[in-house]
Amino acid sequence: MKDLKGRAIRFVLLYGAWLVLTDPGKRDEWIAGGIVALLASVLPLFPKTALGDLKLSPKALFGMIAYFAVFMKALVMSNLDVAFRVLHPKLPINPGIVAIRTRLATPLGRLLLANSITLTPGTITVETKGDTFFIHWINVSERDVEAATKAIVGEFEKRLEVFCG
Amino acid sequence: MNETIGAFLALGGSIFLLLASVGMLRMPDYYNRMQTGTKATTLGSILFLVGLGVMRPEWLGKMLLLVGFVVLTNPVSSHALARAAHNARAKLDKVGKTVLAVDALADAEDAATDAPARAAGNGEAEHA
Known part of the structure; x- marks a missing residue:
């Protein structure tokens, strides 16, 4: 099916x-x-x-639109963020690789989450092992798994759960 | 009118592409160069293609399709590059200093090599 x-x-x-x-x-x-x-x-x-894995109920379709809006906003923010860091004379970065844990269970959900992370401000997915993602973060502010998860993917995970849990 | 709007969109896109290349020169190490190389080029390409689509409305559908491909493939390729870089980090450290305040992935891998069985290892989330 x-x-x-x-x-x-x-x-x-x-x-x-x-x-x-x-x-x-x-x-x-x-x-x-x-x-x-x-x-x-x-x-x-x-x-x-x-x-x-995609859900096609009306609620899920609205979820897709909401996700798209959030994603576009994050993409623009991420570009302004990069532009700011590149042009700032002191180059304000504090890079590191942190681990986060996702609730999404389906391969499609994880794929979209990993790609969204890569396109949002200051983060790149370096490696995925099961439900743990390792993220290169240009400005590490949280080292704890829970806190980093909340700071990096909180918004996206909530939106993605609606249409590809 | 369309010509003007499209031209400004394309100009905005090229500014982001320019910033990406400035970032390539200024950032201290591999991963940070990748940060600028992924994000700024994605929005730069999107703006450029949409700008072209606005200038020639009959191309808009094709341009939006291209935008879709760029948005889907750009993060995947940069993820692959970042992953390869991390796997080859010993060699990269010989070439130049990598700046990392914390490296949870290396810690996790060290812990996994110490453990008798490597349970974690099914990172197969890249099939679309």
Whole structure:
């Protein structure tokens, strides 16, 4: 069931990408894209997808939009933060690698969380081992696992739990 | 009008790309260079592509698709580089000083090598 759902989502994404890249006004493109997307999502030649972990209830869809908004804000903040540090004459950094622990259980949730961490202010995911992530933090303020988790991923984890627990 | 807005967006993107390269020169070690190299280039590319999309509205869909690919792949590649750097940290230390106030990952790995069985090791969260 989960596998089927993952394949269905993959089909929709591939079909959408095809139509955007070609000309959606032509009927030929709809037919050819449909066939290719169907083959690519049904044939067992391609790696298994983790997209089946995605929840598709209305609440989850709103959760996705909320997550996207939070993510864009964090991305802009992170860039301003980097710009500030780069241009500051004293180069205010205090880097270190800290461990955090996530509540997310699905591979997709962890993937999105790790990527979100990398794109938010001053943090890069260096390694993941099960539910523990090791984060390079440009300005370490919390060394304790719990406190660092709260400071780095609190917001994202809450949002991601809604649609891919 | 579209031309002007798009041009300013693209200009903003190139400023972030410029800052990223300044950061590359100023930051003291590998990981910190990566910090600037990941974040600033992501927003820089996004602004640049969206700016192009605004200038030529018929390209906007394709540009947004490219933005999606950049946002998905950029963090994965920098994670892979950071991980490789950490695995090769002994060699990196010979080239230049790495500035780390605390290194929880090295501590965890040392603890795991001491323990008889390495239980932790399934960090396979990178399949999409």
